[in-house]
Amino acid sequence: MILNKESVALMQKKASQYPRRKSGILPAITIAYRQVGHLNDQMYREIAKAISVPYVEVAEAATFYTMFPKQPTGKYLIQVCHNISCALLGADSLIEYLEQKLGIKKGETTKDNLFTLISVECLGSCATAPMMQINMDFYENLTCTKVDKILEELRAKA
Amino acid sequence: MTFYSPVITNAAEVAQSDKLHLFRYVEDANQTKLDTYESRGGYSTWRKTLTSRKPEEVIAEVKSSGLRGRGGAGFPTGLKWGFVPKDSPKPRYLVCNADESEPGTCKDRVLMERDPHAMIEGMAIAAYAIGCHLMFVYIRGEFGHCIETVEKAMQEAYAKGHLGKNVYGTGYDLEMIVHTGGGAYICGEETALLNSLEGEKGMSRIRPPFPAIEGLYACPTIVNNVETLTSVRYIMERGAQWYRSMGTEKSPGSKIFSVSGHVKRPGNYEVELGFSLKKLIYDPQYGNGILGDKKLKGVIPGGASTPFLTPDQINVGLDFESMASVGSMLGSGAVIVFHEETCIVWAILRLIHFFRHESCGKCTPCREGTGWLEQIIYRIEHGGGTSGDIEKIEDICENILGRTICPLGDAAVMPIQSAIKQWRDEWQYHIDHGKCLVPTRFEFK
Numbered sequence: 001m002i003l004n005k006e007s008v009a010l011m012q013k014k015a016s017q018y019p020r021r022k023s024g025i026l027p028a029i030t031i032a033y034r035q036v037g038h039l040n041d042q043m044y045r046e047i048a049k050a051i052s053v054p055y056v057e058v059a060e061a062a063t064f065y066t067m068f069p070k071q072p073t074g075k076y077l078i079q080v081c082h083n084i085s086c087a088l089l090g091a092d093s094l095i096e097y098l099e100q101k102l103g104i105k106k107g108e109t110t111k112d113n114l115f116t117l118i119s120v121e122c123l124g125s126c127a128t129a130p131m132m133q134i135n136m137d138f139y140e141n142l143t144c145t146k147v148d149k150i151l152e153e154l155r156a157k158a
Numbered sequence: 159m160t161f162y163s164p165v166i167t168n169a170a171e172v173a174q175s176d177k178l179h180l181f182r183y184v185e186d187a188n189q190t191k192l193d194t195y196e197s198r199g200g201y202s203t204w205r206k207t208l209t210s211r212k213p214e215e216v217i218a219e220v221k222s223s224g225l226r227g228r229g230g231a232g233f234p235t236g237l238k239w240g241f242v243p244k245d246s247p248k249p250r251y252l253v254c255n256a257d258e259s260e261p262g263t264c265k266d267r268v269l270m271e272r273d274p275h276a277m278i279e280g281m282a283i284a285a286y287a288i289g290c291h292l293m294f295v296y297i298r299g300e301f302g303h304c305i306e307t308v309e310k311a312m313q314e315a316y317a318k319g320h321l322g323k324n325v326y327g328t329g330y331d332l333e334m335i336v337h338t339g340g341g342a343y344i345c346g347e348e349t350a351l352l353n354s355l356e357g358e359k360g361m362s363r364i365r366p367p368f369p370a371i372e373g374l375y376a377c378p379t380i381v382n383n384v385e386t387l388t389s390v391r392y393i394m395e396r397g398a399q400w401y402r403s404m405g406t407e408k409s410p411g412s413k414i415f416s417v418s419g420h421v422k423r424p425g426n427y428e429v430e431l432g433f434s435l436k437k438l439i440y441d442p443q444y445g446n447g448i449l450g451d452k453k454l455k456g457v458i459p460g461g462a463s464t465p466f467l468t469p470d471q472i473n474v475g476l477d478f479e480s481m482a483s484v485g486s487m488l489g490s491g492a493v494i495v496f497h498e499e500t501c502i503v504w505a506i507l508r509l510i511h512f513f514r515h516e517s518c519g520k521c522t523p524c525r526e527g528t529g530w531l532e533q534i535i536y537r538i539e540h541g542g543g544t545s546g547d548i549e550k551i552e553d554i555c556e557n558i559l560g561r562t563i564c565p566l567g568d569a570a571v572m573p574i575q576s577a578i579k580q581w582r583d584e585w586q587y588h589i590d591h592g593k594c595l596v597p598t599r600f601e602f603k
Contacts, residue, residue, distance in 0.1 A: 017335055019249075019292070019375055022357035030299060030338050057357065064359040065340025066515075067299050083261045084462060084508045085418035085494055090602030097602060121343070121512050122261040122462075123300055126418035126492065127425050128165045130602060136302035141164055143603050 002043050007035045008050045015051040024051045025061045029068060034136070037077070038069040073116035074109040076154050079133040082119040085126035094130045094142060095119055101151060114158055115151075161187065162271055162303045165264065166425030171443065177404050178412050179392045180385070181428040184272040190307055192314040195275040201320050203395040204279045208286055208328055211394075216287035220390060223398035224410035229255055229346070229383030230461065230490045231565075232409075232478045235390070239380055241370035242288045248377040252285045252293040253355065256308075256384045257339050257346040259298055261462035261512060262492030265414040265426050266384035270297070270304045273388070274311035280387035282321065282332060283394050288380050291331050295384075296351055298339045309336050343516035347564045348373075348381040350518065361518045362564035385414060405431035409477035413491050420452070420497040421445035432475040435459060439472065439495055452497040456580065460489020462509050463569030465576030485576070501594040502581045503539045506574055510535055513570035524567035527558040531574065543589035548578060 003011075010031050015024025028047045033039055039062050048055040062068060069077065078098065082091045095117070099105055102115050109116040125131040128140035139150055169185035172178040183189040183198065195201070207216060221236025242250055254277065258266040269277055277295070285293045297305050312334055315321045323331050342360045344350045349363035352374050373379025382390075389411060393401045402410045409431040415438060418424045423446035427438065435457065439445040448454050456466045459476070464487040467474070471484045481488040496505060514528040531554055534547055555571040562568070578585055587595040 020356065023337070023355060025357035026340055026354065027338060029340070053357070060359055061340075061357060064518075065299070065342055067341030082508070083512055084458075084505060085262050085424075087505075087508050088419040088494075088496065088500065088600055090600045093600065093602040121515060122259060124258045124264045124267050124298070125163065125165075126262045126264045126494070127416050128163060128264070129418060129424070133300060138163065138303070 001046060002036060002040075003032055003046045003050065004035060007031050008046075011047065011050045021051055022053055022057065025053060025058055026065075029058070029062050029065070033068045037075075037135075038072050040070065074114050075158055076115050076134050078115055078117045079120040079123075080117070081121070081123045081125065081129070081131050081133075083122035085122070086129040086131060089129045091119075091130045094132070094147070097144060097147065101147070114155065163267065165268060166423060167268065168425070168427045168429075168443065172428050177400075177430070178428050179396075180269065180276075180388060180412060180414060181426075184268060187272075189273050190271075190275075190311065192275060192311070192318060195273075196318075199395070200275050201279055201315075201318075203391055204282045204320060205326055207283050207394050208326055208330060213287050213289060216283060216394065219398050220287070220393055223393045223401040224408070225386065225389055225393060225401065226409060226478065227383055228385035228389065228413060228491070230260065230463075232488060235382060235386055238370060238382075239284070239288050241368065242378045242380060243371065246378050249292065250288050250290040251374045251377055251379040252281060252288060252290045253348075253351065253374065253379060253381045254281050254293070254295040254384055254387050255346060255348065255351060255381050256295050256297040256301075256304070257342075257351060258301075258384070259341075259343040259346050260490045260492060261509070262416060262418050262458065262494040263461050263490040264416045264418070265491065267301060267304055268414075268426050269384055269388055270301070271307050274308045275315065276391055277308070277384055277388045278311055278315055278321075278334070280389065280391035281334070282325075284380065284382060284387055284390055285332055286330065288378070290380075292333045292335070294335050294337050294355060294374075296337045296339055296345070296355055298345075299341045305336060305338055312336060342518070343512075344518045344564070344566060347566065350564065351381060352379065359518070361520045362566075364563055406475065406477045406479070408479050409488075413476070415476065415491040415493055417445045417493045417495065419495040420449040420500070421495045422447050422449055429476070431477040432480065435467075435474050435476050435493070436472045438476065438493060445493075445495065448495065448497050450497070452499060455496045455498045455500055456502075457496065458492070458494040458573065460487045461492040462494070462512065463565075463572060464489045465572050466580055468580050487572075499596050499598065501539075501588075501596050501598040502577050502584050503535065503588050504594065504598040506577050507532070507535045507539045509573055510570065513566065517566060517570070521562040521564075521567065523558045523561045524570065527554050527567070528570050530554055531570070535574075538585070538588050541592035543592070545589065547589055548582070548585050552578065
């Protein structure tokens with residue numbers, strides 16, 4: 001089992017709130033993602049079993065939504081918004097700065113398995129651009145100094 | 159005071175106004191707490207409505223307020239509610255659309271993070287109006303902090319009896335579920351949202367039947383945006399007449415505009431509908447002018463799916479009719495500002511990349527068309543444009559427009575068509591010379 005007891009219980013509780021159990025699929029996927037940090041086929045089977053829905057329905061939903069990584073990432077998944085409002089305020093050079101700071105290219109994970117760097121579509125922080133999301137947290141109005149500090153703090157915490 | 163999101167608002171101005179209302183308390187961190195919210199009259203409108211007004215009176219009040227959907231389409235809210243069949247034996251549902259993902263739009267997030275009870279109160283009133291006993295808020299999955307804030311507010315509201323069984327002893331039951339999405343732009347479209355809420359892939363449905371007749375679980379369902387439902391709370395508190403004292407005849411009320419891109423003071427600003435776009439961009443209270451005092455090149459006034467306006471077109475009111483009169487749309491109120499050093503091909507490549515990524519894949523013109531468009535525009539941007547490319551883009555756009563189930567296809571092509579119309583010479587230069595007419599390199603400091 002990949003999913004722990006708490007996750008399974010939470011999924012079941014959430015699914016039981018809806019008039020139809022199938023509505024519990026996306027919340028269950030979210031719970032699984034938050035526990036593990038990514039999704040895979042084994043997890044789809046466990047989710048299906050936990051909330052009593054067909055495996056294929058879980059797999060269908062999970063693969064539709066790009067928010068959930070389908071393979072392991074570093075401990076911290078850095079997602080830089082590259083959409084228009086952020087791009088106008090230097091998102092491309094922010095990505096380059098992170099690449100240089102972390103010594104990896106976009107799409108890669110650092111050797112110590114701490115950071116994965118990717119770019120994503122608009123995250124609804126357009127008036128506080130440029131921004132990035134790391135795991136579940138947003139970091140807005142970014143500058144080089146801020147980025148340095150954020151990475152330092154995350155390294156210290158790891 | 160520190161907030162999760164450091165976004166600038168015009169809360170101070172709103173607090174001085176006897177009309178503007180949505181942002182009155184958003185610079186006060188205590189506003190998320192139920193006690194504070196109640197001490198400022200919170201939930202008294204819901205109580206009064208439930209105990210002394212009939213559902214049809216609520217619908218009539220909202221109809222006469224002239225409130226129009228704030229999610230982008232601008233459909234009259236009261237009219238939409240009126241479509242719910244009175245005699246249906248099926249349960250009715252209300253869904254608050256909090257899947258905010260139109261590029262440039264960041265207003266619903268502020269409302270949820272800083273004044274979640276106002277949204278919940280508006281939802282409760284709307285639910286009562288349509289006879290709904292189970293309501294949902296569909297929040298986009300990335301908004302972790304928003305989700306927590308709304309969930310906490312909901313639990314507080316349950317604990318104090320504003321939600322739950324037998325609300326205020328009236329015998330009316332009202333339950334609420336916070337549903338989290340998976341970060342798909344398409345799920346902001348109401349039928350795709352309903353599919354997603356049912357546990358399906360977020361693909362849009364053919365209409366009719368419209369959701370008001372057959373929506374969630376094939377039952378009558380109303381889907382309204384966060385800002386729309388929050389506005390309902392104030393309309394029921396102060397009346398349709400008061401609401402109509404703001405804005406224009408056909409676009410009454412106030413609206414939040416998210417100003418982003420090349421302005422000195424990006425932020426979320428609540429103004430009356432019909433407010434000057436030029437003032438929103440240049441006034442020190444709002445956008446405060448163009449970054450680096452450069453010249454303005456263009457503006458997308460209503461989110462990434464609306465046509466561009468040029469500097470000579472910005473002397474226009476921010477309301478549904480005025481925006482249409484200059485060939486664009488009010489959309490979600492996301493004003494994205496571009497200065498003179500922005501290459502239009504570069505900007506459009508960003509947008510089409512987004513639409514290609516977010517196309518759900520159901521309709522061929524959108525699924526294939528957005529891909530072809532990105533390939534051609536990528537080629538032009540990277541020096542490989544050939545003669546005939548512009549015409550090819552125009553042809554593909556025309557074959558997407560109006561040929562898809564949902565508006566995503568239209569949304570993808572409208573900014574492209576307007577960008578070619580307004581700056582055709584720039585596209586041509588790109589193709590002829592294999593490079594940008596203007597430099598595009600925005601440094602991060």
